[in-house]
Amino acid sequence: MYKCCIFDLDGTLVNSIYAIQRAVNLTLDAWGLGPINVEQAKMFAGDGYRPLLERSLSACGDEKLEHVQEAGRRYLEIFKECSMYRVEAYEGIRDMLAFFKDQGMHLAVLSNKPHERTVENVTEVFGRSCFERVYGEREDLGIKKKPAPDGVWSIMREFGVEKEETLYFGDTNTDMRTGANAGVDTIGVTWGFRGREELEAFVPRLIVDYPSQVVEFVKEVNGIV
Structure with missing residues (x-):
């Protein structure tokens, strides 16, 4: 689950x-x-x-x-x-996040962009209560940036979850490698900066074209009717 x-x-x-x-x-x-x-x-x-x-x-x-x-x-x-110039959530993202929160799942953001700008983007677009953890680049704290698994593992420790209980989402080869390096199931999304072919090369658990597909996948795995 x-x-x-x-x-x-x-x-x-x-x-x-x-x-x-x-x-x-x-x-x-x-x-x-x-x-x-x-x-x-x-x-x-x-x-x-x-x-x-x-x-x-x-x-x-x-x-x-x-x-x-x-x-x-x-x-x-x-x-x-x-950093907020024309920044907006992709269509369907808010509904997907609302579903996860309704299920009591832990939600976090892990980015390679400067930490303060990451927090600014997330806060301005989603508010302060959507995600429990929001982290940008933190190499000054000894946490290597993606595709190193450090950030994923750090968040997992904070939440007290295991690898098999964790999903990592991203849109680039860096993200696919991050999930693989961390040993967690990874979902590639095609609405972002790179194409399906780049994602497929890393054989993630799932590649989706719409956020609603993620909801259906999690419902199936978690046995949600």
Whole structure:
């Protein structure tokens, strides 16, 4: 029986691609580079802000990443101002979360984006009471970012749940590897930043096109009529 659901944020719970794209392009503008388009932003995001910037800089002509250090500082400042730009929950997400809460399941968010921006996104979109735990990147606390399993395991310990009681949700190969590394059942979602083919390569427990499919899956596994 599943008792705990841990969600990636960007591309899984919320469509935040326009905020990510905007912050990157405003950062690159300092050197007359860019812009990156939405599809590039979808491919570059998912592993934290530094890989995002490295990929963006390289794609825009700075192959030697001469500006990466300054870009990192600039991006973090800019992202404070635009991290909520056009951010919204994907259709059906709120109903899915309401179902889980009605079942008394533990809900958490685990993201690779800066911690404060993760909390801001979740609070602004879902309020303060939807999730019991909301975590962004916390490597300064010794918790390695995804795809390392550290974050998933830390949340499981906090909730007192076992691997077989935990579901992890995500939209990228990083998320699929995170779930596999943590040894928990993983659900890939196709409404986010990457396609079905990328997810299928990692053979998750389930790949879904709509949040309602997750509800039906959990009902079946947990024996809910």
